[in-house]
Amino acid sequence: MLRKYFISNITIMLLLNLLVKPVWIFLIDRNVQLQVGHDEYGLYTALVSLTIIFNILLDLGITNYNNKNLAAGDDFIETKLPNMIAAKGILSAVYFVVVFVVAVVFQYSERAIHLIFLLAVVQMLNSFLLFLRSNVSANHDFKTDSLLSVLDKILMIGICSFLLFSPFYKSEFVIEWFIYAQIIAYLLAVLVALLIIIRRYSKINFSHFSLKEVFSVCKKSIPYALFILLMAAYMRTDLPMLERLVGAEESSIYQLAYRILDAANMIAFLFAGILLPMFSRMLSKKISVENLVATTANIMLTASLALVAFCIIYARNILSLLYPDDTNSELILIFSFLIASFPAYCIMYIYSTLLTANWNISLLIKIALFGSIFSISLNVVLIHFLHALGAAITCFSVQWVLGFIYISYCVRNFQLSVDYKRIGKFILVLILMFILNVVLHYFNVPLLYAIGVNTCIFLFIVYSIKLWDRKIIESYLDNIKR
Numbered sequence: 283m284l285r286k287y288f289i290s291n292i293t294i295m296l297l298l299n300l301l302v303k304p305v306w307i308f309l310i311d312r313n314v315q316l317q318v319g320h321d322e323y324g325l326y327t328a329l330v331s332l333t334i335i336f337n338i339l340l341d342l343g344i345t346n347y348n349n350k351n352l353a354a355g356d357d358f359i360e361t362k363l364p365n366m367i368a369a370k371g372i373l374s375a376v377y378f379v380v381v382f383v384v385a386v387v388f389q390y391s392e393r394a395i396h397l398i399f400l401l402a403v404v405q406m407l408n409s410f411l412l413f414l415r416s417n418v419s420a421n422h423d424f425k426t427d428s429l430l431s432v433l434d435k436i437l438m439i440g441i442c443s444f445l446l447f448s449p450f451y452k453s454e455f456v457i458e459w460f461i462y463a464q465i466i467a468y469l470l471a472v473l474v475a476l477l478i479i480i481r482r483y484s485k486i487n488f489s490h491f492s493l494k495e496v497f498s499v500c501k502k503s504i505p506y507a508l509f510i511l512l513m514a515a516y517m518r519t520d521l522p523m524l525e526r527l528v529g530a531e532e533s534s535i536y537q538l539a540y541r542i543l544d545a546a547n548m549i550a551f552l553f554a555g556i557l558l559p560m561f562s563r564m565l566s567k568k569i570s571v572e573n574l575v576a577t578t579a580n581i582m583l584t585a586s587l588a589l590v591a592f593c594i595i596y597a598r599n600i601l602s603l604l605y606p607d608d609t610n611s612e613l614i615l616i617f618s619f620l621i622a623s624f625p626a627y628c629i630m631y632i633y634s635t636l637l638t639a640n641w642n643i644s645l646l647i648k649i650a651l652f653g654s655i656f657s658i659s660l661n662v663v664l665i666h667f668l669h670a671l672g673a674a675i676t677c678f679s680v681q682w683v684l685g686f687i688y689i690s691y692c693v694r695n696f697q698l699s700v701d702y703k704r705i706g707k708f709i710l711v712l713i714l715m716f717i718l719n720v721v722l723h724y725f726n727v728p729l730l731y732a733i734g735v736n737t738c739i740f741l742f743i744v745y746s747i748k749l750w751d752r753k754i755i756e757s758y759l760d761n762i763k764r
Contacts, residue, residue, distance in 0.1 A: 294425055404461060550627055575636060
């Protein structure tokens with residue numbers, strides 16, 4: 283019964299995100315880029331990345347602290363939530379100051395600074411929404427949390443669809459409208475989440491406010507915040523560096539190729555969110571995580587390797603469908619390097635999540651610091667010579683190097699066995715899927731049919747060589763829920 287409840291909630295969350303977020307990425311975000319042009323959109327994406335890099339300053343791990351401690355008592359929301367809200371208010375002020383100083387140091391124009399301020403508001407509201415959602419999920423109201431996870435995007439899709447596709451507004455559409463739509467959507471989603479918390483769980487009583495506790499929570503979260511900041515630095519500095527070093531147009535071209543990787547990462551990130559409490563519970567109960575790690579890797583890595591094989595062979599078809607006027611050999615090469623980094627992202631989501639669950643925070647900080655230095659140094663050189671392609675090569679190189687580092691430390695810290703036979707099966711999946719797509723492409727099989735054939739053959743392969751096993755997955759879900 284518990285297993286069915288657990289699986290049903292995961293399924294609802296995944297389905298909602300699979301239905302809504304691709305629409306946002308490929309229908310709305312893509313059309314905004316085509317409507318405003320490469321220079322405008324390139325500047326926008328660079329500034330978005332800049333505000334995301336410092337996003338952790340808005341939270342400092344308060345959301346995780348809140349989620350972890352909600353089970354301490356029925357009055358936790360009533361007594362502690364006011365302090366958490368106050369802490370996020372103080373951190374928001376710090377965040378705005380830091381982002382403004384960075385914008386001035388990098389000598390952004392007056393209009394760019396105005397856009398940075400608007401995007402900082404978006405990040406603030408997004409962070410607050412995630413915090414409020416933690417109160418919902420901690421009360422095991424997973425279906426409501428699933429709806430809240432896509433509510434902001436549904437509202438944005440509605441607002442932006444009206445502005446983008448209306449004959450009255452389409453020709454006048456500017457990037458500021460896109461940001462205003464996000465602000466309105468996040469604000470409405472925050473209000474809905476707040477109402478749900480007050481009506482379902484507890485009223486918020488600010489008489490329990492304690493400034494001392496606010497600073498205590500922030501202080502305890504600093505190591506975690508440093509890790510996230512460094513992680514954001516090696517994952518998000520590519521777009522701002524492209525815009526600053528070679529111009530906004532190159533940043534926009536890079537985003538054209540990055541969009542599919544971004545969509546894939548959204549799904550992989552959802553799995554990471556599911557894995558964290560699973561790993562935490564197993565470690566606290568002294569249950570071996572080896573089989574869960576292996577099962578998760580079997581699922582995520584095989585799927586990502588199959589996606590890489592399909593996307594590289596069908597790159598021109600995919601990009602021509604999305605961007606008929608911008609597809610060329612350079613964009614295909616950029617896209618190939620970026621999508622080839624996706625399995626490394628999956629490795630990171632699995633193994634860094636395991637280290638986080640075990641609270642190996644000092645180790646994670648060291649790895650993220652190395653990743654930041656490696657990424658920025660390589661980007662400085664390669665962007666100078668190869669522009670957007672250089673950033674794609676950097677992304678590929680950094681993610682795979684860090685992926686292997688995460689694996690090596692997990693093998694050492696958790697005494698995980700290295701199964702060379704299983705590694706051989708991963709390589710076999712990649713080779714077979716490449717051969718399949720080369721054959722399909724040679725015979726000019728249309729993209730839609732190729733997707734169907736890939737799905738069927740992939741499932742046949744992974745079940746035939748026993749990388750996927752339904753009984754194993756269900757048995758571990760049983761262990762976790764006991």
